[in-house]
Structures are given as structure tokens and as C-alpha cells.
Amino acid sequence: MAHLPLPEAQLIDQYGPHLNYEPPGGWHAGGPPDRLVKTHCCFCGIQCGIQLKVKDEKVVGFEPWTDFPVNEGKLCPKGVKRYLQNNHPDRILAPLLRTKRGFEQFPWEDALSLVAGNMRRIQKAYGKDAFAILSGASMTNEKSYLMGKFARVALGTANIDYNGRLCMVSAGAGNKMAFGMDRAANPWSDIPLAQCIIVTGSNVGECFPILTDYLWRARDNGAKLIVIDPRMTPIARTADLFLPVRPGRDSALMNGILHVLVERGWIDQAFIDAHTTGFEQVLETVKAYPPQRTAEITGVPAASIVRAAELWAEAERSMLMHARGIEHHTKGVENVLSCINLVLATGRIGRPGCGYGTITGQGNGQGGREHGQRCNQLPGGRDIENPQHRQEIATFWGVEESELPQKGLTAVELFNAINDGTIKGLLSISFNPLVSLPDAALTRAALEKLEFYAVIEPFMSETARHADVILAGSLQEEDEGTVTNGEGRVIRLRQSVKPPGDARVDWDIIIDLAQRLGKGEFFPYTKTEDIFQELCRASAGAPIDYSGISYAKIEHNMGVFWPCPAPDHPGTPRLFEGGVFAHPDGKARFHVIEYRPPAEDIDAEYPLFMTSGRVVSQYLSGTQTRRIGPLVDQYPGPQVEMHPQLATQLGVKNGEIVRVESRRGELTLPALVVKTIRPDTIFIPYHWPGDQSANRVTNRALDPISKIPEFKVCAVRVTKATPPVVPLIRVVPFNGHGAAKGEQVQ
Amino acid sequence: MEFFVDPSRCIGCQACAQACAECDSHRGISMIHLDFVDRSSSPQTTPTVCMHCDDPTCARVCPADAIKQTAEGVVQSALKPRCVGCSNCVLACPFGVPRYIPALDQMMKCDMCYDRTSAGLKPMCATVCPSGALYYGSRETIVQMRREQPTNTFVFGRRVVTTKVSLMVSANTSALEVDIASFLPSPEDPSAGNNPQQVAA
Numbered sequence A: 001m002a003h004l005p006l007p008e009a010q011l012i013d014q015y016g017p018h019l020n021y022e023p024p025g026g027w028h029a030g031g032p033p034d035r036l037v038k039t040h041c042c043f044c045g046i047q048c049g050i051q052l053k054v055k056d057e058k059v060v061g062f063e064p065w066t067d068f069p070v071n072e073g074k075l076c077p078k079g080v081k082r083y084l085q086n087n088h089p090d091r092i093l094a095p096l097l098r099t100k101r102g103f104e105q106f107p108w109e110d111a112l113s114l115v116a117g118n119m120r121r122i123q124k125a126y127g128k129d130a131f132a133i134l135s136g137a138s139m140t141n142e143k144s145y146l147m148g149k150f151a152r153v154a155l156g157t158a159n160i161d162y163n164g165r166l167c168m169v170s171a172g173a174g175n176k177m178a179f180g181m182d183r184a185a186n187p188w189s190d191i192p193l194a195q196c197i198i199v200t201g202s203n204v205g206e207c208f209p210i211l212t213d214y215l216w217r218a219r220d221n222g223a224k225l226i227v228i229d230p231r232m233t234p235i236a237r238t239a240d241l242f243l244p245v246r247p248g249r250d251s252a253l254m255n256g257i258l259h260v261l262v263e264r265g266w267i268d269q270a271f272i273d274a275h276t277t278g279f280e281q282v283l284e285t286v287k288a289y290p291p292q293r294t295a296e297i298t299g300v301p302a303a304s305i306v307r308a309a310e311l312w313a314e315a316e317r318s319m320l321m322h323a324r325g326i327e328h329h330t331k332g333v334e335n336v337l338s339c340i341n342l343v344l345a346t347g348r349i350g351r352p353g354c355g356y357g358t359i360t361g362q363g364n365g366q367g368g369r370e371h372g373q374r375c376n377q378l379p380g381g382r383d384i385e386n387p388q389h390r391q392e393i394a395t396f397w398g399v400e401e402s403e404l405p406q407k408g409l410t411a412v413e414l415f416n417a418i419n420d421g422t423i424k425g426l427l428s429i430s431f432n433p434l435v436s437l438p439d440a441a442l443t444r445a446a447l448e449k450l451e452f453y454a455v456i457e458p459f460m461s462e463t464a465r466h467a468d469v470i471l472a473g474s475l476q477e478e479d480e481g482t483v484t485n486g487e488g489r490v491i492r493l494r495q496s497v498k499p500p501g502d503a504r505v506d507w508d509i510i511i512d513l514a515q516r517l518g519k520g521e522f523f524p525y526t527k528t529e530d531i532f533q534e535l536c537r538a539s540a541g542a543p544i545d546y547s548g549i550s551y552a553k554i555e556h557n558m559g560v561f562w563p564c565p566a567p568d569h570p571g572t573p574r575l576f577e578g579g580v581f582a583h584p585d586g587k588a589r590f591h592v593i594e595y596r597p598p599a600e601d602i603d604a605e606y607p608l609f610m611t612s613g614r615v616v617s618q619y620l621s622g623t624q625t626r627r628i629g630p631l632v633d634q635y636p637g638p639q640v641e642m643h644p645q646l647a648t649q650l651g652v653k654n655g656e657i658v659r660v661e662s663r664r665g666e667l668t669l670p671a672l673v674v675k676t677i678r679p680d681t682i683f684i685p686y687h688w689p690g691d692q693s694a695n696r697v698t699n700r701a702l703d704p705i706s707k708i709p710e711f712k713v714c715a716v717r718v719t720k721a722t723p724p725v726v727p728l729i730r731v732v733p734f735n736g737h738g739a740a741k742g743e744q745v746q
Numbered sequence B: 001m002e003f004f005v006d007p008s009r010c011i012g013c014q015a016c017a018q019a020c021a022e023c024d025s026h027r028g029i030s031m032i033h034l035d036f037v038d039r040s041s042s043p044q045t046t047p048t049v050c051m052h053c054d055d056p057t058c059a060r061v062c063p064a065d066a067i068k069q070t071a072e073g074v075v076q077s078a079l080k081p082r083c084v085g086c087s088n089c090v091l092a093c094p095f096g097v098p099r100y101i102p103a104l105d106q107m108m109k110c111d112m113c114y115d116r117t118s119a120g121l122k123p124m125c126a127t128v129c130p131s132g133a134l135y136y137g138s139r140e141t142i143v144q145m146r147r148e149q150p151t152n153t154f155v156f157g158r159r160v161v162t163t164k165v166s167l168m169v170s171a172n173t174s175a176l177e178v179d180i181a182s183f184l185p186s187p188e189d190p191s192a193g194n195n196p197q198q199v200a201a
Helices: A008-015 A077-087 A108-126 A142-155 A169-179 A187-192 A212-218 A251-263 A271-274 A280-284 A291-298 A302-312 A333-346 A387-397 A411-419 A440-447 A504-517 A526-538 A551-557 A631-632 A644-650 B015-020 B057-063 B089-092 B124-128 B139-145 B196-200
Strands: A036-042 A049-055 A058-064 A096-099 A102-107 A129-133 A159-163 A196-200 A224-228 A241-243 A318-322 A355-358 A425-427 A452-457 A468-474 A481-484 A489-493 A608-613 A640-642 A659-660 A668-675 A681-685 A699-702 A714-720 B002-005 B033-036 B044-048 B099-101 B107-108 B132-137 B151-157 B160-169
Touching: A036 A489, A049 A212, A049 B044, A058 A077, A058 A129, A058 B124, A077 A411, A077 B015, A096 A108, A102 A452, A108 A129, A108 A425, A108 A452, A108 A504, A129 A411, A142 A159, A142 A481, A142 A526, A159 A411, A159 A468, A159 B196, A169 A187, A169 A333, A169 A355, A187 A318, A196 A212, A196 A251, A196 A302, A212 A224, A224 A302, A251 A280, A251 A302, A251 A333, A291 A302, A291 A425, A291 B124, A333 A355, A333 B044, A387 A526, A411 A440, A411 A699, A452 A504, A468 B015, A481 A504, A481 A526, A481 B151, A489 A551, A489 B002, A608 B044, A631 B015, A640 A659, A644 A668, A644 A714, A699 B196, B015 B033, B057 B089, B124 B132
Parallel strands: A129 A159, A129 A425, A196 A224, A196 A318, A224 A241, A318 A355, A425 A452, A452 A468, A608 A681, A640 A668, B002 B160
Antiparallel strands: A036 A049, A049 A058, A096 A102, A096 A468, A481 A489, A608 A714, A640 A681, A659 A668, A659 A714, B002 B132, B033 B044, B099 B107, B151 B160
16 A cells, blocks of 8 residues: 555655745845744754744744843754745645545545544454554654554554654663653753763764853863764864764773773762662672773773773763764663763762753654653653553543553564554654664565555655655644753744645644544643643653643743642752652662673674764754755765775775665765764764665664664675766755755755 | 854854845845865864954955945945956955855855844844854953953964954964964064064064
């Protein structure tokens, strides 16, 4: 059923991605805007405040929102140009139905009935769990809550998961294991107070540009910056100490630094004794990681390992921050826990300028993982396998506990189940797995096996091309609700314009589907605030407590940090003050981390590490940003970063085409020869689909705890492509005059 | 309020260039550009804005007298009715700022967001810059806030250029040598190099 209805080129011709360069009416459409709407960027986990200019009920530009405390008007290029996604020619304006002639517009009533009918049919034929839901961590808290409730109550399927499974779940799992709570421990305003900062596995300058300002402010105050990364990124360039770690060796490096701290007596034994458990075993483990051995494993000079320990020890206040670079591994949770060991051993948490946190990559990476759209979780961060938690939510929702499904499959496992025929039907929203999952060939094969596939999206993503029905959903600026940014601040998105044409806000579509499934009584919402109030009540007394938050409170305070358990509670910007952690005994947990190699290490056949990541002008699978002309011009397509030593060895010059092969697939791209990457490693950004997809070669192997795939390291071989092929990218220098509106990129 | 540039903080994101193109007076065209120092060796980039020279070379060499300075010292783009598109300004500017735009047959360049700054707003690029590489505010504030110090004196050989925009440099730098000729013996005094202090004296 889910083979492409038309050749891909024809689908691209009809639905894009095309490039939008100008606001509606062109650059010089006259007059001031009708209104400015204070809202937030639709991209990464910083969730910068921004004002969207609206004229004639269309978004026509932006104005910085300098009063919003997180970014004070600052924006990255994606934030600046995000308004160009509105009024985009690719926008899906009505439900689309797959026919033999391609996709055709279809009335809403018929589309919704068709989707609900297929849900019922598949569940009746194959069982409840044969229909799955995949949702996204860029969605509002309201939608995240709604999707979880829809899956468990309206559909009764265990199989709902979200694309945060490809993002921060290793950090979330590690946080919960060590601290008993999954949230960054500090507000970002603590960063400038630190005297030493370790940033590991995070290309801050390109992935979270606003945070560079926080780091610079810390350095203005004299802080030392240590950056750990296989690539010299823009922030690594400025570091006091740069540790160019070999991919997949992060936990060994942290053990090595802790070894030096222990050996020199630079740990905080009083804090360890009073506020933690399990240090004795860690102490024994790190004895086996002296600098020289650590250097041999990690590729980082022994002297640099010692220097990192010295810089960390000299500081009284320090912060450790990480992102996907250490989390996207089959031992992502272990990497995270090894970082936390370092923080706990030195007692650097729960004080101003002392803390720890992951930097969330998706727009609602934090809130998206809190309200029950994960396969193992119920609202408020409750555990779906905990009988008490199940009963609490069953009672709250007014259903029998026995009716609630048990834990389902995670995102990658879910595609494995589609591929092996266990799951027959799928509804996805805000998720583009064909680009974002590893081993894209397997993902496509799985999609082609689905009996029925429905999608809620505002644009035709690469995955949506395989759908039977596409329900025309909404962009962020067309809806309202809340998101929770990377520091745990719940903020308010305001509707700027209504969805165009016959498109509808996503939550309303879900409610309509629930009604058609005979469960409308459980979804009695008429506005997003109704959903928010319910999710807050649902979280009362839970690990993630929003019960004291309201829209009005968020507006008044420019955001509220959870936990906020009562209306008169001010919220909690800094966690674990006084060394009180969220485990029942109030103590944090050390974990023994013994280094083990990545799932696929290099060998004679595939002798190079490949790692993947972002560029500053693109966001995730590019469904939105690959449609915005000025952002595409800034970095038109993926390139293979390699060191000159490797390039010389391969006989490749800058710009020449190379073939990258792994055990799963291959791709052919131009080389970008730079001295800013380890000679044994190549880097490819992952935002592009098809022949340009880095995920043609990445590894589906999963972390055993978080089930996150190992995007950040696999083994490849690289050869100069012969005969030369035509470059796959169209390079348009950014000069303010882009290509014509509607020019195609592929 | 003054404008300060700190290339050492630039992360190459191009938010400045993308935002510049959103200014109402020149929407769709960016008047700031970003340069890679050498991408093969480093991710170091630098944003290039007009430095708004006190005695602007671009205006001096303009045969059509098309480049004007405001009373506040902001050097403007070439006046459309006067600009003859000769690119003398492009060639003459010591900072490489003016751009001749063939589609408009006109030189355009950063005017420090005159439309915004004259209305009490900050320039668009300095407002959005996420890394603090571009800053618009009081000299007292930035001096207090940062370890680097502002300088607006540039030495091109024997010529000293002072500007309205300042670069942030290490604290003991009073002027920036940007021409190797400054380090060569002087014809008048072969025993001495033309260091900035000598030139200024």
C-alpha cells in the first residue's frame, strides 16, 4: 500500500521542497504590519522569544523581542528566516488522498472517516497494538499529552513513541538514574556564574547559537572553557582546552579525568558522603583509567586529560553540558552517567554557577518527553510499568487500569516491527523517519509494507510521500500552546495566524479522530488551554509536576520552571539545591561505567569513523528549513568533512566527489577538506534525504536502556568517486538575491 | 550608543547577514557579509560591517559625490540618483565593505541601520547576533563587561584611519596594524619602523 504513488521526481515537482525567498507580496509589500505577536521560534530547544509581524492575516517578517530573558532579541539564522515557512507554496491546504494519479484533495469528513475506519479495521484484524503512533518532540506540551492519551484511550495501542527517541533519551534516562529526575539541573542564567565549563559532544555554535553568548559571558568573568569533540567546531576554536576525542570513547575520557581528580585528592568527599551513594565502586573502576591508558583509548593526549582535571579542580563553581555528541551512542546512557559521576564527585551541583545539563535539540525536546507520548511513560513522567502510576492515570482519565496498554516499542523497534509485519498501520505527526532514522533503506522498506499509513503534517515530508492519507495540519505559528525549553522553563506560544485554506490545527484533528473512534467523551476540549489545564492536573504529585502552572502565570513571569506544584509556587529554576535529589532517599546515585567500544568499530575493511550532526542553517530532517531559500543558500547540501591527511591519502582535493560506504549503504558527496576534524574521522550533516542522506550509512544499533540509535559513530570506507559525477548540490552564494521563488532543490 | 565588532566571538552563523536583509529600508538585500578567514584551517569567521570612517575614503574617491555622511557620522550608501556605478568606492575602501549591486546599478553598504538607530532601536545585526560578536550599546558598558577593549584606530602603512565603529581587541592594543608596510623601515628614518605611535605623533 505504501509504495510511492508517483515517481519521486513528480512528487517533488508538486509538493517540493521548493524554495521560498520572499514574504507574501514580495519584499516591498507596503505598509507597517497590522500587529506584532510575541511568540517563540519553532526550532531548537532554546525556544528564543521572537515577534512575528502579521499583515493581512499573513506572517510577513519578524522583529526581535528584546525583553524576553532567554535570548534578549538574539536569534540564529533559522530564527530570522523562520517566518518564510508561512505562506509557503508547498503548504498542504487540504487533506490529500493517495490515488492512482497521485495525491488528490479530499473532504475532511471523508478523510477522517477513512483514517478512523482503517484504524478500527487493522486493530480488529490484527490486535490493538498492530496500529502504531509516531509523534514528535517539536510539538506543544498540549499535543504531546493529547497524543499519549489518544493512543492509550482512543486507540488502546501500546505502540506510541516519538522522535525524541532519536534525540535526548539517553540524557533523560541517565538523569533519572542518577538524580531521580529528568531535567537540566540549572537555568541557563547559571552559566555565566561558572568558573569552569565542560562542553562535550555539543556543537553549540551551530546547534544552539544563543548559548554561545552565555558561554562568552562566563569567559568574560574569567571562566575556563573545555570542549570535547572530534571536530574543532566554532566554539571549540575558542576553548581554553580542546580534547579531540576519538568517536565512541567519551565515557573512557570522563573516567580518565575522574581518575586524575581522585588521585590528586580533588574530589568533594563531604558532598559524596552526605548526598550520594555508590561512589566506592566508581572509585575502584576509575583506578583502571590512568591518563596514559585513557589517552590510548580516546586519542586525547594524556597531558590534556590531566589539564582538564586541573582546570575543573581549580574552579569552585563549574558546569558540565552535553548534547547529542555523547548521547547518540549504543552507550549513550553510560556516557551521560560518566559525566554525572564527574559532577557528583566534585559536588558541583545545586548551587549558583554549579550544575549540569543536556542541551535539548528539538523545539520541545524537554516538554515532549514529559507528558506521556513515550512508549514507556504516562503523563507527569509516570512509569507505565508502575502499578501505582498506572492506577493514578487510569483514575484521572476515568478508565480501568487494566484497559491501559503496557509499555510499547520504541521508535526504531517500531520500524523493525513494521518491517517484520507485526505492525500493519501507522499514524505519524511531526516525524520524518525516512530522513531522521538510521539505515534509511530499511526504513523505506518498512514503509512500503504498511497496510495503511496516515500522516498529519503541514508539508509533504519525504516520509509523507508514502502515506495513504495526509491530514493537512498546522505550523507552530498557526496554533497556540506551551513548550518547555531546555532549561525547564515552560513558555507560551501564541497563535499568530490561522491555518491557511482548509488546513486545521493538529489537536483539533486528533479530537475529531477520537470522536470517530467512539471516544469523544474523553476529549472534551474546545481550546488548548483546556488541554493544558488537564495535563497540569494530571501531573499533580507526579515526578514532573506542572500543577501550579497556568497560561496567565507563564505570561506574567515570562515562563515558569517546573516543578511547580501549587498555584502560589514560584517554580524551580535550579534543581537539587542543598544536595537534595529526587530519589526517595534524597541522594544521587553514582554508576560504575566501564568503557566498551561502539557497536561497530573500525577495521581493515571499513577503516574510518563516520559521525553525523547539524549545520547552523538547517533543522532536523529539514522538512521546514529545506524550504526556506536563504537558509538553503547558506549551506546548500551535505559535504564530507575530512582532514587534509586523509584527503591526501585518498587522493582527494577539496570539492571533489567521494563515495562513503558502510555495511548498510553508501552515498556520494563532495569533500570538504578541513584541518578541523580528526584524521581518522569523517563528518556528514544529516538534514538531507535520499541520495544525500547521511542515514544511508549510519547504524541502527541501539542503546540497551534508552533505545537511542548510534548515529554518532559507525565504520565506513571512503574512496574518490570515479568516474567523476555531477555534484549533487546547487551552490548559490548568499548575496541577498537568491534564486527565483519556487526554484527546486534536490 | 556605539557599534562594536569582536571577530573572535563570531561563530559564522550568518544570523547578522540574514537579519540585515530584513531591514525595512533594504529588504531582501544584506549589507553585511561574513568572511571565512580560512575554512580549510579554522572555522574562524568574521562579520564585515561598514566601519563608518571619520574621513571616509569611499566618499573621497566617489566621482559623483554620491556618498554622504549624516551629522552623526554614519556613512550612507551611494545616493541612487548620483551613483554612476563606477565601483571606485569598492576598490578604495580599506575595509572591503561597499558592494556594487549590478541589478540596481548602485553601491550599497551597511548604514548602521539608520532607519532603526535614528528611531532609538539597535541595528538589526547587532540585535540578533547570538554570540556577541556584534554589539550596539554604550562604551562604558562594553568596557566593563568584557576583557577586550574597543579600538577605532587602524594603521594602513602610513595612513591612520579612525572610525565610528570599534573593534574589540586585547586590552593592551591601542591601534591595529593592518599593513606590513607599517613594520618596514621608514624611508625618512631607515632605522625605525612605522609603528602607530610614531605615525600618530
